[in-house]
Structure formats: C-alpha cells, structure tokens
Amino acid sequence: xxxxxxxxxxxxxxxxxxxxxxxxxxxxxxxxxxxxxxxxxxxxxxxxxxxxxxxxxxxxxxxxxxxxxxxxxxxxxxxxxxxxxxxxxxxxxxxxxxxxxxxxxxxxxxxxxxxxxxxxxxxxxxxxxxxxxxxxxxxxxxxxxxxxxxxxxxxxxxxxxxxxxxxxxxxxxxxxxxxxxxxxxxxxxxxxxxxxxxxxxxxxxxxxxxxxxxxxxxxxxxx
Amino acid sequence: xxxxxxxxxxxxxxxxxxxxxxxxxxxxxxxxxxxxxxxxxxxxxxxxxxxxxxxxxxxxxxxxxxxxxxxxxxxxxxxxxxxxxxxxxxxxxxxxxxxxxxxxxxxxxxxxxxxxxxxxxxxxxxxxxxxxxxxxxxxxxxxxxxxxxxxxxxxxxxxxxxxxxxxxxxxxxxxxxxxxxxxxxxxxxxxxxxxxxxxxxxxxxxxxxxxxxxxxxxxxxxx
Amino acid sequence: xxxxxxxxxxxxxxxxxxxxxxxxxxxxxxxxxxxxxxxxxxxxxxxxxxxxxxxxxxxxxxxxxxxxxxxxxxxxxxxxxxxxxxxxxxxxxxxxxxxxxxxxxxxxxxxxxxxxxxxxxxxxxxxxxxxxxxxxxxxxxxxxxxxxxxxxxxxxxxxxxxxxxxxxxxxxxxxxxxxxxxxxxxxxxxxxxxxxxxxxxxxxxxxxxxxxxxxxxxxxxxx
Amino acid sequence: xxxxxxxxxxxxxxxxxxxxxxxxxxxxxxxxxxxxxxxxxxxxxxxxxxxxxxxxxxxxxxxxxxxxxxxxxxxxxxxxxxxxxxxxxxxxxxxxxxxxxxxxxxxxxxxxxxxxxxxxxxxxxxxxxxxxxxxxxxxxxxxxxxxxxxxxxxxxxxxxxxxxxxxxxxxxxxxxxxxxxxxxxxxxxxxxxxxxxxxxxxxxxxxxxxxxxxxxxxxxxxx
Numbered sequence: 001x002x003x004x005x006x007x008x009x010x011x012x013x014x015x016x017x018x019x020x021x022x023x024x025x026x027x028x029x030x031x032x033x034x035x036x037x038x039x040x041x042x043x044x045x046x047x048x049x050x051x052x053x054x055x056x057x058x059x060x061x062x063x064x065x066x067x068x069x070x071x072x073x074x075x076x077x078x079x080x081x082x083x084x085x086x087x088x089x090x091x092x093x094x095x096x097x098x099x100x101x102x103x104x105x106x107x108x109x110x111x112x113x114x115x116x117x118x119x120x121x122x123x124x125x126x127x128x129x130x131x132x133x134x135x136x137x138x139x140x141x142x143x144x145x146x147x148x149x150x151x152x153x154x155x156x157x158x159x160x161x162x163x164x165x166x167x168x169x170x171x172x173x174x175x176x177x178x179x180x181x182x183x184x185x186x187x188x189x190x191x192x193x194x195x196x197x198x199x200x201x202x203x204x205x206x207x208x209x210x211x212x213x214x215x216x217x218x219x220x221x222x223x
Numbered sequence: 224x225x226x227x228x229x230x231x232x233x234x235x236x237x238x239x240x241x242x243x244x245x246x247x248x249x250x251x252x253x254x255x256x257x258x259x260x261x262x263x264x265x266x267x268x269x270x271x272x273x274x275x276x277x278x279x280x281x282x283x284x285x286x287x288x289x290x291x292x293x294x295x296x297x298x299x300x301x302x303x304x305x306x307x308x309x310x311x312x313x314x315x316x317x318x319x320x321x322x323x324x325x326x327x328x329x330x331x332x333x334x335x336x337x338x339x340x341x342x343x344x345x346x347x348x349x350x351x352x353x354x355x356x357x358x359x360x361x362x363x364x365x366x367x368x369x370x371x372x373x374x375x376x377x378x379x380x381x382x383x384x385x386x387x388x389x390x391x392x393x394x395x396x397x398x399x400x401x402x403x404x405x406x407x408x409x410x411x412x413x414x415x416x417x418x419x420x421x422x423x424x425x426x427x428x429x430x431x432x433x434x435x436x437x438x439x440x441x442x443x444x445x446x
Numbered sequence: 447x448x449x450x451x452x453x454x455x456x457x458x459x460x461x462x463x464x465x466x467x468x469x470x471x472x473x474x475x476x477x478x479x480x481x482x483x484x485x486x487x488x489x490x491x492x493x494x495x496x497x498x499x500x501x502x503x504x505x506x507x508x509x510x511x512x513x514x515x516x517x518x519x520x521x522x523x524x525x526x527x528x529x530x531x532x533x534x535x536x537x538x539x540x541x542x543x544x545x546x547x548x549x550x551x552x553x554x555x556x557x558x559x560x561x562x563x564x565x566x567x568x569x570x571x572x573x574x575x576x577x578x579x580x581x582x583x584x585x586x587x588x589x590x591x592x593x594x595x596x597x598x599x600x601x602x603x604x605x606x607x608x609x610x611x612x613x614x615x616x617x618x619x620x621x622x623x624x625x626x627x628x629x630x631x632x633x634x635x636x637x638x639x640x641x642x643x644x645x646x647x648x649x650x651x652x653x654x655x656x657x658x659x660x661x662x663x664x665x666x667x668x669x
Numbered sequence: 670x671x672x673x674x675x676x677x678x679x680x681x682x683x684x685x686x687x688x689x690x691x692x693x694x695x696x697x698x699x700x701x702x703x704x705x706x707x708x709x710x711x712x713x714x715x716x717x718x719x720x721x722x723x724x725x726x727x728x729x730x731x732x733x734x735x736x737x738x739x740x741x742x743x744x745x746x747x748x749x750x751x752x753x754x755x756x757x758x759x760x761x762x763x764x765x766x767x768x769x770x771x772x773x774x775x776x777x778x779x780x781x782x783x784x785x786x787x788x789x790x791x792x793x794x795x796x797x798x799x800x801x802x803x804x805x806x807x808x809x810x811x812x813x814x815x816x817x818x819x820x821x822x823x824x825x826x827x828x829x830x831x832x833x834x835x836x837x838x839x840x841x842x843x844x845x846x847x848x849x850x851x852x853x854x855x856x857x858x859x860x861x862x863x864x865x866x867x868x869x870x871x872x873x874x875x876x877x878x879x880x881x882x883x884x885x886x887x888x889x890x891x892x
Contacts, residue, residue, distance in 0.1 A: 008231065008234055009237070011674065011677055016242040036764075090245055091250070095259075228457065299505055448735075459687060544696045550701050
C-alpha cells in the first residue's frame, strides 16, 4: 500500500482538526474589548495551545513517514487510532475553555494529550517492527528522549491538577498542569533534527545522479 | 479520467466526515466527571464506532482504487453515491447519541450502514464491469465473504432493534443490534489481505527494473 | 503556475462544501420515525439535491482542468469566484430547508444556482481565451448545449416560484421551480462524454511510448 | 523535508478556513427578502471580504512556495503561525458581523489582518534567509511594495475605527476602516506578476528537454 494516500488522508484529518477548533470560539456577546477578553480570552489561549499540539503532531507524523515505505494493516490502524485521539482535541479544548480550566476538564485534557502520545508511540513501534532490523526510523529516533519525557510531564500535570486544582481559590495545581502542558509543547516546537539528518542521509544518494548543478540557490529538491 | 483526483476528492470528503462528527460532541454541562460521562459518555462511544466505520470504508476504498485504472462516469457517480451515504453518518450518529440509542434511531443507523454497504457493493460491481473479464479487482475480492456477510448482520441488527429495542426496560433487542454493528466493524478492522496480495503481485513487476539495491531497509516504495 | 495545486485546493473546498451541509441537518427532536420525517425529511431531500449539484460541479471542474495547462491570474480568480458561489450552497440550502421551501428562499436558491452557472461559464471563457485559438477546451465543449440550457431552467424556476410559489395552498409555482432544479441536476449527472473523448485523444499520444503491454486488464493509466 | 506535503497541509487548512466561514451564516429567521437582508446581508458582505483575503493568502502562499525548495523547522513553524493567524478570520468575521461592524470588532478585525500580514512577512523572511544569497524568492519579490503598503493601510483603518468609529451616528471612522480593508484586498487581487515571471524563468530550463512539440495548444505544463 502506498504511503502517499495515507499521508494525504492524515494531512486532511489533521488540517480539519486544527481548523475546526476555531468553530468552538463563539463571537463575544458584547461589542467591546471587555466582552472579547471575558468571552473569548481563555478560549483563544486554549485554542492556541491545542493548535500548537496538532501542529507538532503533524510535523512529527510528517517526519516519521518520510522514513516509512511500507504501510501494513497494522500501521494503518495504528495511524487511525492516533487520528482518533487527536480528533478529540476540539472536544476537550472546548470543555477546558467552557469551564475556565476547572479541575476535571484539565485532567481530561491531560489524559487526551497522554492518549495521543501513547498512540503515537504505538504507531512508531509498529512501523519499526515492520521495518525489521536496520530500521531507519529506529536509527533516526535514537533514544527518543523527548518521546519518553513527554508522557511523564502529562502525568505530572494530571496529578497536580487532581491534587491542587480544585476549589475556588488560587488553585496552584491547575497552574502546574498548564505549565506542564505548555512546557511539552515548547519542547517539541524545536523540530527533530535527528530525523531530519537521517532523511537527508537517506534521500541524498537517490537524487545524486539528477543533481541540478545550475540551481541558483544551491539547494536540492527532495520531493 | 485520472483516478488520482477522484481518490484525492474522496479522501477529502472522508477526512471531513470522520472529523466533523466530533463537532456534534458538545462540551459537558458541568465541571466534574459525572457531567462528562452523563453528557458525552454515550456520545464518545457512538463517535468511536462511526469513526471506525469511516476508517474501514477509507481503507477498503483505498485498496479498491489501487486496482482501478479507468474512471468512467458510472464509477464517478457510484463513488459519489457511496460518499453521500457515508456523509449521513454524522447525522445518524448524532440522533442515536441524542436519544441514548432509542429504537428508531438505532434502526435508522443500521439502515445507514446498510445503505453504505450497498453503495460500496454497487461501486465495486461498476468497476468490475468496467474492467471487463480478467478484472484484477474481481480476482482480488474472490468470493467477497465479508462483503456478503455484513449486510446480513446489519439487517439482523435492525430487526432485533425493531422487535426488542422498544420500551423502557432492559431492551435486549437494542443490545443485539449494537453487538451486530460492533461485530461487523471488528470483522473489517482486520485488513483485506487478499487485495493486498493482489496489489503486491500487480505492482512488483512494474517496479522490478527500478529496484533500489542500496535501500538500507530492504523495502520497496510503491508510490 | 501549476494546475495541480489549484485543482487540489478546489477539491479541498468542494469536499468541504459537499460535507458540511450535513452539519445543518440537526438530529430530530423526537425518538420516532415521525420526528425524523417531520424534522429532517425535507432537509434530507434538500441536502441530496445540493450534494448532487456540488458533485456535478466537481466532475465538470475536473474535466475542464484536464484540458487546461496554464493557470493565469484571471483563471485563479475566476476559479475562486466559482468556489465562492458554490460555498453559499450550505447557506441557501439551509434556508430553503428551514422554511419548508417557501417562496423567497426557493428563488434565492435558484439565483445561487444561476450565479454558480455564470461563474462556471466565466471561468470556462477565461480558460478558453488563455488557450488562444485551437483551444482544446473550446473544441471539447462544442456548442455547450447543456451549459446554455441550464441557466434558462434556473430562470424559469425562479420566475415560477415568484409568480405561483406564495400563499399557503398548493403552491404550483414552487413545484415547477423544484422540478426545474431537479431536471437540470438529472441532465448533468450524465457525464460529459464529449470532453472525455477529447481528453482521451489528447492524452493517448503522450503515453503511447510507455504503454504497459503486460497490463492484465488491458487498460491504460492516465495519471 | 519536502515542500509538497507542507503545501498540501496548508492548502487543506486554507480550504477549510475559507469554507467554514459560511457555517457562521445562519439561515435568516423569516421567509422573505427583508429577513435575508436583515439577518444575513452584512454577514454575506463580511464573508465575501474574508473569502477574498483567504484567497489572496492562498494565491501568494502558492507563488511563494513555487520558489522554495528547502523546508527547515523555522519555515515549518513560521508557516503554522501564518495559518494560525488566518484561522482566526472565521472568529473575527463572525464578531464583526454579529455586532454590525461595531468599533472594537472592526479594530480587532484589522489587527487580525495585520497579524496575518506580519506572519506572512516573517515566513517570507525565514525562507529568504534559508535560501542564502542569490535567493530566488528575494529576487522575485523585489522591493515588495504591496507587502509594505498593506500593513500601513491596516493600521490606518484600525486608528480610524478607534477614533471615529464609535457612537450611534454616521460613524465615519468605521467607513474609513472598511475602505482601507477593501482597498488592500483589491490591490492584491491583481496577481503578483513579478513572481510569476521568476517562476517561468526558473522552471523552463528544467523542462526544456521534455518539451512536447505536438502540444496542440502550444502551452507547457509545469507540474
């Protein structure tokens, strides 16, 4: 099975997920800035966080399938499981927003992040197993430090929200949870240079013969 | 007519169908776990079931068009009829969810599944007729056991819901119907290895000459 | 400019238009068949009609760009104008449905169909002008009988709805209008064989050298 | 990293943004023309303006990536930042529409336009820096007059709305703001011929060997 159609379908689903979250942002009830901040202020920040997360998953998914050739049934369904987890972001984001980051929604949002991370890990594992030994993907991800640290952060965030995110006061646990979720996003926004390097190594030989010496910018097209 | 644009359009429609169902999941009315389970618990399970069904249709559609070369007007409209049936899933899923799996909605959901199965069968038949004798698609599907068993399950589910899904008690018919719908989904999640084999046989000769012996992973790209 | 990205973007927009109309179909208020027919019966038929129209435009757009090589700024904006007209279908369909095919909405729906037909005609004319004499598209559409008859039908439908579609009785004008809209859709569902023939003539020479004699189905892939 | 998948993803997101704005247009409350104009008149014009803006960004994005070969992490995230700004259009358009172009929403709409322009400028700068000296994109945009004038117009519009767009009377500032936003859109609808020329110069040599002398329309396909 071709990876191109699986990538195109995943791109479509991710593009829709990342965009429909804005449909949950209802127009403010009033006409002034106060109404905007009151009605949509937290919504905009929640939307931004989820937008960045879907963007991260798109970029990593993109990188991963650069090193994937064979799509088996297992890869296909692991990929759909990942898309399902990501498709719940609009729902959990909306709940978090509607309740102004209350305790249970923040925990559920963290569990959604955790579920997506696990689904991504399963997809990665299925692809590596498909590729057998000398798997280029396994070589590329190396120790996969970021992939292992992220779930820990999500769990810390969930526990913090559970323990100290209730009540009507300062709710320090909620701030810890939000800090955890934001920290993981920030960590991933830095793109995965190891995989980029592996792709470059893998792709250059194929195109070496057709190198365009007259290219004015001195770049190569890997398409 | 090229199959590539028909596939891209179908992918787009399927990606949207599979994703917009999440828009029907409204944020829970309360802030606690009870509110989540009460408001969205059944909705999440209904969404999961429909998500899996659209995923199955996408995968099978994908496999089918791997073996299709010629897009006639008949294929085009049979394909649009299938997309129309599938596009009703968000509507029937929402009704089933809003009524907590009441009798009539469960029957209508089953009829929707049945209509999609019939539309898929018609599309398959139109493509096979277009390909004439020695149709690679006909060879690939063989006796098409799963394709023939599925409608029977849908009909059993509909009848069970009609007969024993009413009232306010235990409603055994409803459970039989749900079991039927889930069973068919589970049956199809196992990908269609016969078609995969036929594709492999069909595609390998084309690429044999351009085999990349230096491929570190020892795989082939069929793209 | 490449036609491929313009086609991909148009496919995306058309796929979304054809699918989001189902979001306007709200779940019936009750649990029985009467509620379904009462709440969503007319909605389903309106949705079907608009679905078929968007499908027709997609198929014709597809055919037209098979014969188009050059995308100028004029083509780009004529295409966006067509997409804008088509993107209003969910809006007018919803109004027609919400008012149970009242007089003004039926006229507005007809004007929307007319606007889309005019935008399509302008796009076609811009492409033909870009191609200069010996335009393959002009040759393919020939006298463009269907393209000229359709607007007449829309106008007849609008006038009939205006004249005899009001009041609370039988409203014959409304039925004439619906008949006109359905008749045009039925006329176009038959795919445009003249363009298909022209594409075949145009594409076959390019691929003649790379014919795959071992293709078991005896077909050619024009991709 | 390939530009093709980044372009496909951006196309998907832009196609969704441009289309979902129509979901904010609710069906008029009444059955007559007055209801249409009253409920949806301003909404339709706002939708048209935002549709044109997204169309402009799509066309310019399209042109820009014709001259881009290398997608670094910086390009990827600058692109996602642009998509985020554009994805807020449905939200700000809806607010402007719901408040009948009140002062604060008009300013916020202008700030949204400004943010998108800045994000586009950053993306352009990141790509040019990636390409090093002899950047084909920098050569193509030249002095980038339109890119520098647009933000000035947006700022003038915002200030005008702030100063003279309040109250319940004639609100001249609001008209100045709308005129500014419409003027920039009109300015950009004229496609960027300089980049088109640069693309032609860049692409023709690659395809020179495979020129199709038998092409009846005398055109070249750059796909």
